[in-house]
Amino acid sequence: MFQQISILGPGLLGASLALALKERRLCQRVHIWSRRKETRQRAMQADWCDAIFDHAADACVHSDLVIICTPVETIVPLLKEIEPALTPNTLITDVGSTKATICRAAQHFDVHFIGSHPMAGSERTGMAHARANLFESAACILTPLEDVSTAQLTRLRQLWEAIGMRVAVSTPEKHDEIVAHISHLPHLLASSLCAYLAKKEPAWKDLAGGGLRDTTRVAAGDPTLWQQILEQNREEVLSAIQGFQNELDSLKTALHQNKTSDLLSKLEQGKQFRDSL
Amino acid sequence: MFQQISILGPGLLGASLALALKERRLCQRVHIWSRRKETRQRAMQADWCDAIFDHAADACVHSDLVIICTPVETIVPLLKEIEPALTPNTLITDVGSTKATICRAAQHFDVHFIGSHPMAGSERTGMAHARANLFESAACILTPLEDVSTAQLTRLRQLWEAIGMRVAVSTPEKHDEIVAHISHLPHLLASSLCAYLAKKEPAWKDLAGGGLRDTTRVAAGDPTLWQQILEQNREEVLSAIQGFQNELDSLKTALHQNKTSDLLSKLEQGKQFRDSL
Numbered sequence: 001m002f003q004q005i006s007i008l009g010p011g012l013l014g015a016s017l018a019l020a021l022k023e024r025r026l027c028q029r030v031h032i033w034s035r036r037k038e039t040r041q042r043a044m045q046a047d048w049c050d051a052i053f054d055h056a057a058d059a060c061v062h063s064d065l066v067i068i069c070t071p072v073e074t075i076v077p078l079l080k081e082i083e084p085a086l087t088p089n090t091l092i093t094d095v096g097s098t099k100a101t102i103c104r105a106a107q108h109f110d111v112h113f114i115g116s117h118p119m120a121g122s123e124r125t126g127m128a129h130a131r132a133n134l135f136e137s138a139a140c141i142l143t144p145l146e147d148v149s150t151a152q153l154t155r156l157r158q159l160w161e162a163i164g165m166r167v168a169v170s171t172p173e174k175h176d177e178i179v180a181h182i183s184h185l186p187h188l189l190a191s192s193l194c195a196y197l198a199k200k201e202p203a204w205k206d207l208a209g210g211g212l213r214d215t216t217r218v219a220a221g222d223p224t225l226w227q228q229i230l231e232q233n234r235e236e237v238l239s240a241i242q243g244f245q246n247e248l249d250s251l252k253t254a255l256h257q258n259k260t261s262d263l264l265s266k267l268e269q270g271k272q273f274r275d276s277l
Numbered sequence: 278m279f280q281q282i283s284i285l286g287p288g289l290l291g292a293s294l295a296l297a298l299k300e301r302r303l304c305q306r307v308h309i310w311s312r313r314k315e316t317r318q319r320a321m322q323a324d325w326c327d328a329i330f331d332h333a334a335d336a337c338v339h340s341d342l343v344i345i346c347t348p349v350e351t352i353v354p355l356l357k358e359i360e361p362a363l364t365p366n367t368l369i370t371d372v373g374s375t376k377a378t379i380c381r382a383a384q385h386f387d388v389h390f391i392g393s394h395p396m397a398g399s400e401r402t403g404m405a406h407a408r409a410n411l412f413e414s415a416a417c418i419l420t421p422l423e424d425v426s427t428a429q430l431t432r433l434r435q436l437w438e439a440i441g442m443r444v445a446v447s448t449p450e451k452h453d454e455i456v457a458h459i460s461h462l463p464h465l466l467a468s469s470l471c472a473y474l475a476k477k478e479p480a481w482k483d484l485a486g487g488g489l490r491d492t493t494r495v496a497a498g499d500p501t502l503w504q505q506i507l508e509q510n511r512e513e514v515l516s517a518i519q520g521f522q523n524e525l526d527s528l529k530t531a532l533h534q535n536k537t538s539d540l541l542s543k544l545e546q547g548k549q550f551r552d553s554l
Contacts (some may be wrong), residue, residue: 005375089412120487140482149496164301168484181477182359182485185490188528189466196524198550200458205554207416207445211495212554215463218488219551223544230532230540241529243381247473251465252518255507263507267500270468274496277489 001162002027007055008078010043012122013067013095015130018048020163023132033059037069042127061169065159067116068094073228076105083109086146091152098174098232099143099158109143114156115143115172117179118165123220141179143172150158180236185244188237190219222273224266278440279304283340285333285355287320289399290372291346292407295325297440300409305319309478310336312347319404334362342436345371350505353382360386368429374456375509376449384422388421391433392420392449394456395442399509402541413441418456459511462521464503465514467496 005027007014007127018030029050032043047257053059060066060082068075077095086092093116096102106113120138121197140160144153157167170178194216197205230237247266254262282304284291295307307329311317321327330336337359339345345352352371363369370393373379383390397415399406419438421430434444447455473494474482482489507514524543531539 032338112360119484121486121488129481137440138486141484166379166483178481181474182481182489186368186470186489189470189525189545190492190551192525192528193463193521194547194550195528196521197458197541198546204455204459205550206443207396207418207455208554209373209398209415211398212459213462214491214494216551216554217491219544219547221548223541223548226544227541231535231537234532234535238529238533239524241532246471246472248466248469248518248522251469251472252515255511255518256515258508260508260513261503264500264504266472267468267496267503269475270471270493270496271483271498273471273495274467277485277493 001159002064004029004031004063004065006031006033006060006066008033008059008066008068008082009070009074010039010049010127010130011069012125012127012129012134013118013120014067015043015048016071016120016132016134018066018097019130020047020050020092020135021130021215025163026159026162027065031059031063034193039127044134046127054149056083060085060090063090066090066092066156068096068277071225072096072098072102072230072232076103079109079111079113083111086111091155095158097183097229099141099175101232103143103145112149112152113174114145114148114153114157116160117141117143118173119166119183123218124224125225133164135160135209138165140165140167141175142167142169143175144169145172150223176233176236180240181243182231184230184233184237185240187218187221188230188241189244190216191226194219278436279341281306281308281340281342281519283308283310283343285310285336285350285359286342286347287316287326287404287407288346289402289404289406290395290397290412291344292323292325293397293409293411294344294346294372294425294440295323295409296409299325300441301354303436303439304342308336308340312554316404323404335358337367338365339361340367341367342432343367345369345373347507348502348505349373349379354381356383356386356390360388363388370433374460374506375513376418378509380420380422380449382548389426389429391422391425391430392452393417393433393437393523394420394452394462395437397442400495402499402502410441412437414440417442417444419443419444419446419451420452421446422449435511437535453510453513457510457517461507461510461514462517464495464498465507465518466521467493468503471496 033056092113099115103115118140297321309335369390377394380392395417
């Protein structure tokens with residue numbers, strides 16, 4: 001499918017991608033770059049890595065496809081760094097959780113860039129948790145800009161589909177609105193709940209059941225990665241928080257005013273949505 | 278350990294309890310009562326059920342222990358109904374998710390009542406999902422009143438421990454404050470989030486990853502059971518919602534005002550709490 005793919009940032013997503021590409025024989029060679037020497041040394045020993053580079057641009061020379069898998073704030077700077085090393089046909093994508101800032105900035109470079117957001121991951125980050133089946137059955141949102149070539153979009157779609165993903169296409173702005181609601185808001189609620197409970201008596205948590213553990217699992221995610229994501233999607237996230245606060249307020253009012261049928265109706269709406277997931 | 282145990286309400290908890298008691302040979306006979314004829318017919322065929330009764334009081338005759346496993350609003354009425362059938366030594370407990378209303382009402386009956394709250398369960402309710410290991414490694418909070426006999430409390434503690442639970446003891450009021458935070462609030466947040474997302478475009482949910490599914494799992498629980506729980510613990514739940522709203526507001530402010538270090542610090546507090554669960 002591809003001759004040579006460069007993966008910049010072999011963390012959970014990048015390393016899982018390399019594993020999946022190799023397992024399904026989707027490319028001849030995988031070139032890896034990592035900012036950290038220690039990660040480069042570990043990647044060098046992995047059989048999903050054909051060559052490792054100290055500089056991102058060097059890792060991209062002669063590649064058909066470059067996949068940027070670093071934290072969202074570093075994606076645009078990396079794009080600038082690798083631009084001179086790319087051939088005219090190189091396709092570039094990323095796996096960042098926000099898309100508008102990144103895709104609109106990419107327009108200023110002379111590159112073929114199409115944003116991707118595979119909705120796969122885990123609160124356990126890092127190469128050590130990588131697995132080839134991370135992407136299977138999950139959704140991947142592609143966010144091509146207006147001027148993208150259909151052929152390039154098709155190539156990218158086929159790549160994600162080849163590793164088992166369900167591909168959807170959206171504008172970067174619509175993507176950011178959607179994930180603010182289905183990913184960033186749930187994360188924020190889990191983090192806020194945990195930050196709130198952290199102020200209570202430590203013994204309480206020993207009494208918690210599986211419900212609290214599930215509800216808060218995502219709060220164990222890397223705080224720096226999430227701070228960057230929330231800040232890059234600030235306006236959409238603020239709007240999603242506001243919408244949620246209104247909903248919570250109306251449920252609180254129903255409980256406060258003893259309006260049983262309103263309370264029940266909210267719980268039923270919630271169950272219906274959850275059952276449909 | 279016991280000669281005869283009556284289980285009133287063989288739903289997920291009641292039937293799992295019967296299974297666990299039989300598997301570990303903790304009693305000779307299990308007597309079952311269910312309000313619904315259809316449930317009685319199914320229970321009759323189960324090997325964890327030695328006798329089935331149409332009337333709750335009949336199921337309790339000659340029992341050493343009665344465990345009420347019905348929805349919280351029905352526990353006190355059932356206590357009144359079975360009171361005449363009990364022998365002077367019969368110990369009674371329940372598995373309700375709220376304790377103050379129930380335990381304080383039980384004081385008006387001439388019975389040996391000690392509230393229990395096994396922190397085990399699932400959004401999948403009903404006998405069909407029962408399993409003997411439901412309680413293993415989970416916490417169980419006992420809420421004895423001031424006048425309870427130590428011997429009875431010890432018997433009850435040993436029963437829960439014998440099926441694998443970690444037992445904690447608290448006043449009913451303290452119990453209600455704790456579970457408002459570690460169980461009822463998380464449930465409310467999951468339900469509110471789902472009720473909010475239900476108003477958005479239906480296609481969005483096909484894009485959701487495992488994070489949203491985990492965060493909202495408990496919202497699939499039975500709406501009527503939860504409406505009763507939330508209403509019986511109204512004051513404590515309202516206070517927990519308020520505390521959470523303050524926390525969410527401060528996170529929202531940090532994001533709105535671009536205070537990166539405040540935002541990061543909240544996310545870090547959340548992660549630290551979650552990692553400690």
